[in-house]
Amino acid sequence: LQLEQDLWAALPEGQFRLVYQPVVDLVSERVVGFEALLRWDHPTLGVVLPERFLPVAEDIGLIAEIGAWVLHEAAAAAAGWQRQHPEVALSMAVNVSPSQLGSPDLIRHVREALVDSGLPPASLVLELTESVLVRDPVLAAERLRELRALGVKLALDDFGTGYSSLSHLRQFAVDILKIDRSFVSTIDDKEAMPAILRGLINLGRTLDLEIVAEGIEEELQRTHLRDGGAGLAQGYLFAAPLEQADAGLLLLGQA
Numbered sequence: 429l430q431l432e433q434d435l436w437a438a439l440p441e442g443q444f445r446l447v448y449q450p451v452v453d454l455v456s457e458r459v460v461g462f463e464a465l466l467r468w469d470h471p472t473l474g475v476v477l478p479e480r481f482l483p484v485a486e487d488i489g490l491i492a493e494i495g496a497w498v499l500h501e502a503a504a505a506a507a508g509w510q511r512q513h514p515e516v517a518l519s520m521a522v523n524v525s526p527s528q529l530g531s532p533d534l535i536r537h538v539r540e541a542l543v544d545s546g547l548p549p550a551s552l553v554l555e556l557t558e559s560v561l562v563r564d565p566v567l568a569a570e571r572l573r574e575l576r577a578l579g580v581k582l583a584l585d586d587f588g589t590g591y592s593s594l595s596h597l598r599q600f601a602v603d604i605l606k607i608d609r610s611f612v613s614t615i616d617d618k619e620a621m622p623a624i625l626r627g628l629i630n631l632g633r634t635l636d637l638e639i640v641a642e643g644i645e646e647e648l649q650r651t652h653l654r655d656g657g658a659g660l661a662q663g664y665l666f667a668a669p670l671e672q673a674d675a676g677l678l679l680l681g682q683a
């Protein structure tokens with residue numbers, strides 16, 4: 429209940445911030461984008477993570493407003509980095525929660541974030557989980573069409589962990605598969621790539637989707653995923669989520 433009370437003050441008091449986890453090209457090893465992750469600097473509790481407060485925000489009807497702030501903040505950061513580094517095509521991924529996708533405000537918030545920041549639509553990635561899609565498949569399909577019409581890219585997050593993943597791929601057109609880190613962590617053998625992980629990567633490639641392997645922590649995982657054709661990756665081996673200034677420095681360092 430206290431968390432609920434405090435959440436109402438968080439936006440007006442400027443207590444939210446975004447951290448940015450680099451997305452790395454497994455072949456060139458260069459940073460080609462970021463995933464924005466929300467943090468709440470609570471005045472007495474310290475840093476509160478999204479898994480704790482986003483469900484509360486959903487309950488009290490604050491999620492659309494917080495989501496709009498995240499979209500604007502992330503798009504502005506990406507547009508700034510893109511202007512400083514015109515030689516690379518940077519992408520910015522933002523997580524979208526189920527009720528956000530359900531709200532008609534989402535389309536307007538995305539459009540406004542793009543216009544206000546000047547970020548090219550194709551540089552913005554919206555990450556959806558499969559649970560978003562099963563809740564109301566008809567509405568979800570319509571929303572996805574509207575979002576694609578804006579020119580943004582869509583990613584299926586935590587891929588492989590939801591149920592009936594394969595029918596979702598047929599039903600909902602997305603551009604990117606983010607393979608859940610629980611599959612990446614099954615890599616434990618120098619010689620062989622685990623069969624299901626190899627299958628997920630091949631599935632994505634067959635469907636002509638971009639693939640992001642999540643949660644890479646070890647060198648062996650990096651080489652297997654690179655050689656298996658995963659394309660892109662995120663994980664502590666490369667970088668944890670970074671403060672905005674540190675993400676900017678990382679880009680400067682590879683210029």
Ligand code: G
Nearest residue numbers: 464465466477478479482498523524525669
């Ligand atoms: O770093 P990490 O603890 O941030 O992320 C935990 C979970 O919270 C992830 O599943 C991530 O998708 C989700 N998450 C992080 N930031 C946001 C956000 O801005 N909006 C939504 N809807 N989910 C987020």
Ligand code: G
Nearest residue numbers: 523585586642643644645662663664665669
């Ligand atoms: O559900 P989603 O994929 O949006 O969540 C991203 C979450 O994964 C964030 O909490 C982020 O901090 C975490 N994360 C990012 N890289 C790694 C990693 O290499 N290992 C682990 N265990 N978690 C990671």
Ligand code: MN
Nearest residue numbers: 463523555585
């Ligand atoms: Mn995500």
Ligand code: NA
Nearest residue numbers: 585586606642
């Ligand atoms: Na994920």
